[in-house]
Amino acid sequence: MxxxxxxxxxxxxxxxxxxxxxxxxxxxxxxxxxxxxxxxxxxxxxxxxxxxxxxxxxxxxxxxxxxxxxxxxxxxxxxxxxxxxxxxxxxxxxxxxxxxxxxxxxxxxxxxxxxxxxxxxxxxxxxxxxxxxxKNTLLRNTSDKLKQFSQLTASEISILKRIAQSKSSKVIAEELGVSIRTIDNHRTNIIKKIELSKETNTLTNWALLNKKAISEL
The missing domain is CATH 3.40.50.2300 (Response regulator)
Incomplete structure (x- = not known):
């Protein structure tokens, strides 16, 4: 048109x-x-x-x-x-x-x-x-990340935003009024959905790297 x-x-x-x-x-x-x-x-x-x-x-x-x-x-x-x-x-x-x-x-x-x-x-x-x-690779990478974000539930996004603020599972659990185990289960699910390795601090490092985008979810 x-x-x-x-x-x-x-x-x-x-x-x-x-x-x-x-x-x-x-x-x-x-x-x-x-x-x-x-x-x-x-x-x-x-x-x-x-x-x-x-x-x-x-x-x-x-x-x-x-x-x-x-x-x-x-x-x-x-x-x-x-x-x-x-x-x-x-x-x-x-x-x-x-x-x-x-x-x-x-x-x-x-x-x-x-x-x-x-x-x-x-x-x-x-x-x-x-x-x-x-670069086409950059555009593909950002599109792939958005698809991964779209798989997260509202609770997982809420937790991911807090992880991106460098908050520990203990602090997040206190803020949301749930157990640390519940937060850790959510972290495990997030790691699976965005296809990260299970190494210590991998999710935290990834969240900090993508902090600005995560804040807009």
Whole structure:
């Protein structure tokens, strides 16, 4: 489905003035309806909630609120805005966190404006889009991890989040009002579902490594 560019309202946010201006100017020159721009996460969130744009293009690392925090808060307010993240980061932890938050797209700042336009078209048509500069192995790994997360029960996710905060089985048991044995049984089940080895501290180390994504589950 083709949508007139003038009907695509967009908020852009980046704390680098030149990058923000460059993106704003490119979008305007190519016929998009840019309704607001922000140089920090808090302002971006206010614009999204007030203007309710179809799209928000957000730099991941901004003052006051990160793009991840903006998306989470906006979604808590039931916004229908779709999100495209812009970043220099190619690391798995960032892409996994974006996918865990069900963010529509992830672009790299090295991507061309042609790629940005392809991405906008995909997202507007309810599809996801990830930068062609991201390795296929990375995208497969993050998809596999999300599938593993989806197998966990609500109780297991609750426990996994606490493990990612470096809490011991004893502390988790006290917080949840259950026995340590119950927590250890859950840990065993989590290890099986996400296919980890049974070595001591393997689950804790894995949870700490994926802490940001786990926090979004």
């Amino acid at each position: 083709t949508i007139n560019k003038k009907d695509i309202s967009i908020v852009v946010a980046d704390d680098h003035p030149m990058l923000l201006k460059g993106l704003f100017d490119e979008l305007i020159e190519n016929g998009y309806n840019v309704v607001g721009q922000a140089d920090n996460g808090m302002k971006a969130l206010e614009l999204i909630l007030t203007l309710e744009p179809k799209l928000a293009l957000l730099d991941i690392e901004m003052p006051l609120l990160s793009a991840f925090e903006v998306v989470k808060m906006a979604k808590d307010k039931l916004t229908e805005t779709k999100f495209i993240l812009l970043s220099y980061h190619k690391e798995e932890e960032y892409v996994l966190q974006a996918k865990a938050l069900k963010i529509n797209a992830y672009l790299l700042k090295e991507d061309s404006f042609f790629t940005i336009e392809r991405c906008i078209d995909k997202v507007i048509n309810e599809e996801s889009f990830f930068s062609p500069h991201l």
